[in-house]
Amino acid sequence: MPQDAIYVTQPSMPPVDEFVPFLEAIWRNRQLTNGGPFACDLERALAAYLDVPFVSLAANGTLALMIALQSLRLRGEVVTTPFSFVATSHALRWLGLTPVFADIDPATGNLDPAAVEAAITPRTAAILPVHCFGRPCATAALQRIADRHGIALVYDAAHAFGVRQDGASVLRHGSVSALSFHATKVFNTFEGGAVVCHDAEIYDRVGALRNFGFVDATMVGATGLNAKMSEVHAAFGLLQLRHLPAALEKRARIADAYRAGLGDVRGVTLFAPAADATANHGYFPILVEGGCAAVHRHLQDRGIVARRYFHPLICDMPAYRGSVPPDALPHARRMAEEILCLPIYPDLAADTVATIIATVRDAAAPAPRVAA
Template identity: 55%
Template sequence: MSTSKPIYVTQPDLPPLDDLIPMLEQIWDSRILTNGGPFHQQLEDALCEYLGVPYISLFANGTIALVTAIRALGITGEVITTPYSFVATAHALLWNDLTPVFVDIEPTTLNLDPAKIEAAITPQTTAILPVHCYGNPCDVEAIEDIADRHSLQVVYDAAHAFGVKCHCGSILNHGDLSVLSFHATKVFNTLEGGAIVCQDADTKRYIDQLKNFGFTSETTVVETGINGKMNEFNAAVGLLQLQHVDPAIEHRETIDVAYRQGLKDIPGIRCHSPSEPTRSNYSYFPIFVEDDYPLTRDQLYDKLKANGINGRRYFYPLITEFTMYWDLEDSVPADLSVAKDVAERVICLPIYSELSIDKVKSIVKQIVSI
């Protein structure tokens, strides 16, 4: 089967253009393009309500938000984090002159293994940077217990976790700060964008100062800040996207079910099935190619691609295999055996709100036919 048009691992949701044009006209009329304009403020308020969080600060992208979150907490020394993530997670630490300490992941959730976190703590450790991988919640209670006992701060990379809920409500309310990405590939996007979720007004005020060069007034700069502000166009897109995100997530769930049904009896293909959160966002659909499948992971990846199906080996390679992390003591593959094995078996299959179930079945058929 060769598709007439390639199927990519994701496709950005976009709001109806007719709905966006009146908002653009408002921007043109007001000439307010950035610096916390009306759409920016409306989106912050709307997201707080939708996500069930007390305070949120919008950013130009998720990476700048993560860099700023780490800076806002004054983190120093060593930070324990995962090797199984997008490289921006660890890069944000290097940008803050911090030392990443990589520990292995759990084989089920693919999130940081709490037992490995505790074993990696040294006198130089000041924080933990976990990732809700694929939007699946970390063991937040175990991580909080470790952080409390060792006086560590916790910043969650929640780039995948928009709208995800655990047993006690929004997953974003855990940790000292949680950081979101609104990149075009995410369940909720503002084309480019990101945000920091915090729990009190003083922290939000400080974060907002940091993302605006450190200004507190027209003539006063109190911090070495950065320009991390979201502009009015991205905020307007976000306000419209928020109106359509629930149906998008519902269709993603339908795709998730179809994949699981189609692949459940295929020897050598394992679907990622962690414990279910109270509410998932179905950000990704990873499968793992085991030894009893006729092809290796890379052979299956190439076979699908040759037939117009563009999955992604996400996350491969591990962050520790990039050159800037090679010389770290904890980058040894033997100490990261679970993450290494997962990275060499994973393929994320296409999933997005406009992907038809017929196309999902054609993808499954390709995997089954082999």
């Protein structure tokens, strides 16, 4: 790999001197964690920015998802997607819940509501969909299914920071949603995450669960975790928020360039933008007909590190092998073979984007050889 390789993502970093006053404040007040002033400020700022009533910060997205699920006191099976990062179903397994994988909608990569309904049994406690690549799930249909069966709906919203559907936050859907603020995400706090919910009772439970289950200064009500976000991470989040609008704007310009440059390539399909939702452009996925392996390798050989998110499917990883028959989930299997996420991040230069476009075009339709 060349030294100046272009990776699928690169974290946005604000000017370091803007972070120094935050650090000086932490050094002065010596409150490092346990709901310090920066964590409280960030929760308030995120609730306002995301347009949601309750935000509970967590140390990372996986722990956020675990305490979100735990707050609903579920038992049994949870219908979820195999086309996601493995943390989605790991969170279920850590809580003693059984993931049941359902197929996806080939147009969006999100859980297909009809497949979800077909996977529900008397043991099903909840549905755990992912807003894959930030594109909202079929939220209304999934809510109808959850209501019809009297089961919970929890969203893994790790990719959906700031996304709005039908004019309001996509995080308003379901009982609870979990966000990731990992370094690779649109909004990052180095590591971090949050639980978003809509009522004070769940908010209080989540608050206790992320702090070992403490319900007051001495009493523990449940087997909680240490999932608290530190003051340094929270301070970084406050600083990141200041720079977020500019970063999102740059991502949108890159996505526009990819669409203009790749829309007509034979054998390459772009996801149509969602008609009812905004996009945060955290990812730029393409589908390569017949399988993306050759295009992936062609890019890699030229120092462009695209990623096969999500290949293999979670159900095909050794830890989950045997959870579905080999011929099940045809849409997810096909997407896992064809999907390739191209580099996208705010500091990706326009001429680099042009090079990536030219390289994809070349890989998808190689120039005819000229006879000697």
